[in-house]
Amino acid sequence: MTMKQVRVGIVGFGTVGRATADIIVKHADLIAHRSGVRLVVTAVCRRSSVQPQDTPAGACAVADWRRLLKDPNVDVVVETMGGTGESLELLRSSLEQGKPVVTANKNLLAEHGDELFRLAASHNLPIGFEASVAGGIPILRVIHESTAGDRLRSVHGILNGTANYILTQMESRGIEFAEALSEAQAAGFAEADPSFDIDGQDARDKLCILARMAFEGRLDVAHIPTCGIRHVRAIDIHSATRLDSTIRLVGSAEQTDAGLEVSVRPWLVSRRSMLAKVEGVNNAVFLVGDKIGTQMFYGRGAGGDATGSAVVSDLIEIARDFAAGQMNAKNISGFLSSRELVLSDRPKPASWYLRLTVKDQRGIVARVAEVIAREAINIDSLEQEPHLPKDRVSFVITVEPVSEPVIRRAVDTINGFDFMVEPVLLLRMEE
Template sequence: MVEALKIGLLGLGTVGTATAGILLSPESRHPLLKEIEIAKVGVKTLDKRRAVEFADGVLTTDLEAIVTDPDLDIVVELIGGLEPARSLILKAISHQKHVVTANKAVISRYGEEIYRAAAEAGVYVLIEAAVGGGIPIIRPLQQSLSVNRIDSILGIINGTTNFILTKMATEGSDFSEVLTEAQELGYAEADPSADVDGYDAADKITILATLAFGEQVSLEQVSCEGIRQVSAVDIQYAERLGFEIKLLAIAQREQSGLQVRVHPTLVPKEHPLANIDGVNNAILVEGDPIGQVMFYGPGAGGGATASAVVSDLMNIAAMLKVSQAVNPLLKIPQHPRRELVPIQELVTRFYARIICIDRPGVIGNLGTCFGKHKVSLESIVQIDFNNGFAEIVVVTHNVKEENFRQALAEIPHLDAIEQIQIPSVLRVLREK
């Protein structure tokens, strides 16, 4: 029986402060929280003013001393980044400490190494806060949905890009303008690459795919495209065609294997993900026999992420009260490594915006070229005309990506097409 658990908290930023706030005010919360004590907190400097107060001797700049302290039961890693976070997590495990982390970058890249070390040490590594902020998704995949054969996961799992695309759609603003606003509001970092280039979403879908499909997914194989190329014009045309543009993270089981990718996607307005706006996240899981289940809520922020962190702490506390053995439903198992199906094999729909000199036969020649490469068109329409140039929008039926790219590559060489530009090529959520 465990009377009380002592934790070492690494990091006292936004999430760390919110986590400490919950643990230091357990009233009207689950009674187990009263049995969790913050014994040590690792910070960069001791002389900074804090939003929460601790007893003398709790704060320290020696993070390694925390992860090796024999009196601590759990280490909570909230410093972010790859190093020293990875090394501190592994050292904590080697000293028989359970670990709770919100670090999706470390888990997506080094999860296999961390889970193996945890299995050998017989300790928990819980990661609910690593994906979706306060949205419960990790534990449902491990427990509630684990009896299902998961067929697909579609997610809006980056609040910054969703905020940008929402503002572009509602205000008709350009990407760069809205990005500046997102940075001023604190939704985007000074260097926004991790968000707008899709890397953050790629980290998260790598974790979800590994859990859902029972095979270790390599981040390096995940196809990743961001939203920099999405223009206000594309969003307007998508609206006229009945779509919203969202940055989707997708993991799908196909006959040829598993596909995992991140890219902007035209989503039909009637689809559940089309109306997820602002900084909110949503994850749509489809499996057999359950069908579709959607998880929706705040995907980031101190309070939301801290909720997931403390939930993991409480789960460890509950399990240690009844057993010293690791609960297999809370343990993240080691999975065999899986080769992903390359993006060229993807079968989906496409949207393309084409600008060329307006002359007779242009649309006919485009249609012939697409047909030659087995690209079936849902629609091909001239949307606009300006200064002798035609602006043509093409939407396809399901087609193999390789075929579609071959058709696009041939179009500039057609005799009837002059001064061609193809400023936008986006995927459309595919037909069943």
């Protein structure tokens, strides 16, 4: 009996698209043996020309994705071009033409997931999106399938490899943010425009998808408070070390009695914590559930091979159903449910790290301490960095647990003082 072939068209033939094609070609026999289906790349698309030696054997290369969609030799479409404009059009058109899709695009799903999953359901077609969160870590499948019998309480972790690389370079070599960023760009770990990664939007989009999946409700990505690592300085890493801690950009969604607490921001984490042990471009996702306790999923969160491997895992799942003539939309309740996730209006108290940079003058500490005392906040420690120029003195205060609105009120007042050189850097401290 001949093995059923499923023909794949890849739109966006860059890092992830090419790696996906490469895995399909190099692992063709392995995939066929394991899945009973032979995946074949029949078309690739990007606007600039594709060299013949880069095109998978037997595939055609086109510049317009509309041509690829019309191609009767394409059964399943992979979207690896990114963005939210043409990629949205591509997914809509593909589903409307009855072709299932696989995408690595978290930005698209965080912004347009509701519409796309509804459209997919109405056509009884799946959207594979494992690659959209944490690259090669199969975390979405774990939430959808492996923990389906448990009630999840929290999903949090390090979701952006670029920011983590920069922070761990600052930590291991004592360099400033700007130097670590330009090294990350030179090493290919950061884009020419790095703002999506360092300002937290990339982690925010991934967290939005994770939270929807874990807590089964809709969540507007714009409602996730997001702060990146742009303002973290070498002095903060140094102060963190003195506190036996380090700094990590953490996306966190936690179900509390008052609703969902969700944010992306840099945290001060204990050196002994598992978060601190995640280094370089790696990602880690922690799931906390009533029955499973705490589980950690760790690995390469980006890069062509790891992400392409997640794309291929979705392709195999879809191809099996396609070959069996049993196409169906997955019930992704986080996108299909009409329930909105309720955000907490009473955030849990936490300890905080405040770094102040001031023009040195007499009485500063007393004025800052007075503001903090007025909010009934207890100071845990106060330390001034020695040997700094008088016009740019930094000191660090850590405070005992208070809720965020309370510490923010104090920070807003402090930021209004004329001796402040730049706004306070406020970091949440890990429990």
